[in-house]
Amino acid sequence: MVNLAQSSPAEGEPLSLPAQIDPRITRLLRETGFIRALKSGFGGPVHLLFPEIFRDTISRFEDVLDQRALHYHLMFAKKANKAESFVQESALAGIGLDAATVEEAANAMANGIRPDHIGISGPAKSDILLALAAQQGFLIALDSPDELDRASFIARRVGRPLRALIRLTPESQEKSRFGIAAARLSLMLDRLDDGIQLEGLSFHLSGYSIPERAEAAFTTARLLLKLRQDFPNCRKLDIGGGLPVSYCRETDWQTFLDREQPGDFHGNKRFSGYYPYHQPHDGPSALAAILDTKPSGQTHSLAALLKETGIELLLEPGRALLDQAGITLFSVQGVKDRGDYGIITADGTSFSLSEQWFDSEFLPDPLLLPARPEAPSPYPASIGGVSCLDSDMLTWRKISFPQKPRRGDILCYPNTAGYQMDSNESEFHGLPLPRKIAVGLNAPDFTWCLDETYCAATAGIDIQG
Structure with a gap:
């Protein structure tokens, strides 16, 4: 019989990192x-x-959101894996899909994803993708004033308004190439015309910090509520992905980091960094922690704020859904x-x-x-x-x-x-x-x-x- 047992390394043994396996x-x-x-x-x-494990993970995410009685839209970030079966399972579960190209969007529809359940992210979308979004009713995250102008022109040519979010750059990651700073949001709002149907805001945040994502979500939600006075359809908040996967036990990961040295690798190879292979939360429990966060000075959790104000939560996990x-x-x-x-x-x-x-x-x-x-x-x-x-x-x-x-x-x-x-x-x-x-x-x-x-x-x- 094949021995699949994995044990933590003892002192003096070769460096190892046993994986957690279903x-x-x-x-x-x-x-x-x-x-x-x-x-x-x-x-x-x-x-x-x-696919059955993928299906079970979708259910775990939905349980977290349903337990807090939220209005939400879960989307699978297709860039994380090109497989058809995961898109099929997403369609059967009734969730959406986050795409960045015409090819990804077309594949989503071919596998049963409803067009109005497809979100389009990425910077400077192609003209063909913007036209397809207007024709089919995708939800586009607009990344810049230039893109907004181009999207509006194309939507008017198509003859249908383009459903859109405006993507913001959180203050904590102001050097990101994605989105626009909240202080410059007026540059986007002043350009809106009948070619664009503004439905909410999104933000791009690198990394897996639960407090940082919760803070960005609170800040963006408050801004969204202010926008409602002039844009009554602004009811969607997209917090992106960035939910973690824990590949190994905490003690094994810490032991690896403490003991790692060049001689553990062929050719004394060194790397610029690693994915954090242990996380205290997996994707669903990280989402629960984000939703239950009460930032300093706030009396309500993020989930309570979203529920009380009727904001629809959008999220785009990729790696975390594929755990x-x-x-x-x-x-x-x-x-x-x-x-x-x-x-x-x-x-x-x-x-x-x-x-x-x-x-x-x-x-x-x-x-x-x-x-x-x-x-x-x-x-x-x-x-x-x-x-x-x-x-x-x-x-x-x-x-x-x-x-x-x-x-x-x-x-x-x-x-x-x-x-x-x-x-x-x-x-x-x-x-x-x-x-x-x-x-x-x-x-x-x-x-x-x-x-x-x-x-x-x-x-x-x-x-x-």
């Missing part, structure tokens, strides 16, 4: 015959998607001994594990699924891609595997659905893009289909007869 996924990984059949059947790296909703499998193509550690060559490239291309590393430990389990004999190894680039490393860190990996063994990277799978995918060297496979976890027997043939309305249901 029990349903652990059960799947123990079905080695099923895993190997999928992997060998499609060749190259494969991404396994878990535990996918894993990525590579095969071991070869292992080179380098004395005190080895270098594994996987059957793909780091373009399929996108964190490396942000001068960082995806840190949760990959799991070894050996074709022939052996008695434990730890073997440290880094993991390189199949390309001719020295920098093509999936994992620079020397991972302590329970046995020496062999050609044909499978490497499993956990929790990769959020941004890791396809943000930077490429057919470099003529390699095909990894296939995405939707796997059903809840039935007694695991089921699968290609992502592009997934139908959320019938998934897991026998409709024959």
Whole structure:
């Protein structure tokens, strides 16, 4: 039997960061015959998607909002993963989708998302996207006076007003390239005409600070209430995404940060920074904390303010909705001994594990699924891609595997659905893009289909007869 046990590193052992893994996924990984059949059947790296987990996470977000009796609109930020199955599940759940391109918006509608449930973000949208938004009724976040003028002109040409928010730059992140400072909001308001139907305000905030997002939401909500005097349709507040995912336990993350040194990595590699792989909150509980925040000097929580004033809350989680909703499998193509550690060559490239291309590393430990389990004999190894680039490393860190990996063994990277799978995918060297496979976890027997043939309305249901 494959040993999937992960333990925290003891003093003197190689640096590790065990991932938190949903029990349903652990059960799947123990079905080695099923895993190997999928992997060998499609060749190259494969991404396994878990739409049922995605569906459960949508429900957890909705529970947080329903418990506070809020008027809200949840939108999946599609940029976090291109998979069709997650869009299908979003449509079936009745939530919306945040897009930034014509292609993303068209894909959303093709998979069942209602046009009025599509939000459009990003700076300086293309003319085609603005025209499509006016024609279909998307909600656009306008980023600048120039964009507002162009959007209004296009909307008048189309003959339908464009539903819009104005995106603000919070004071705490005044150097951001997105949005406009509240002090300059009049530059936007003075340009409004019958081409634009202003429905509210949004803001862009980088990072995962709960107090900072709550403060920005309070400030923007107060400004929104003032605007209602002249713009009665201003009832929407979009707080964006920026909700965290916790990939590992707090003690393991702190141990990693305390012990990390150049010698833990192939070539003494150093990085400019890491994603905060442990968070005290996951996405739904972080949202609850934001909504329950009472900023200094306030008598009401954010949730109470929104409820009492009838403001509709919009939010756009991506990574947080995809927590535990996918894993990525590579095969071991070869292992080179380098004395005190080895270098594994996987059957793909780091373009399929996108964190490396942000001068960082995806840190949760990959799991070894050996074709022939052996008695434990730890073997440290880094993991390189199949390309001719020295920098093509999936994992620079020397991972302590329970046995020496062999050609044909499978490497499993956990929790990769959020941004890791396809943000930077490429057919470099003529390699095909990894296939995405939707796997059903809840039935007694695991089921699968290609992502592009997934139908959320019938998934897991026998409709024959």
